[in-house]
Amino acid sequence: MNQKQRMKWEQLRSKGKKNFIIYKGILGWGIPTAILFTLFMSFMENYSLIFDKSFVEFFIIAIILFPAGGIVFGLWVWNWTERIYMRNIDK
Numbered sequence: 001m002n003q004k005q006r007m008k009w010e011q012l013r014s015k016g017k018k019n020f021i022i023y024k025g026i027l028g029w030g031i032p033t034a035i036l037f038t039l040f041m042s043f044m045e046n047y048s049l050i051f052d053k054s055f056v057e058f059f060i061i062a063i064i065l066f067p068a069g070g071i072v073f074g075l076w077v078w079n080w081t082e083r084i085y086m087r088n089i090d091k
Helices: 003-014 017-046 053-089
Strands: none
Touching: 003 017, 003 053, 017 053
């Protein structure tokens, strides 16, 4: 972790883990991934973007599961980056 990365992490870290998980995990990964997944699945099923019952079903499932996955993703990234930060802060 270089100085620039360390400063960026310290800035994100100061806002707290909960904030990081909400903004980076849920809003930054979970919701966009849910939308992209729904569009992709609709296209693969119909070979076009048709907003029918199937689209709504995919969207409802995706908008629940992917943000939940975003919590796990955000927590994992937080812990991973925190571990790297702690290893490098002593240097």
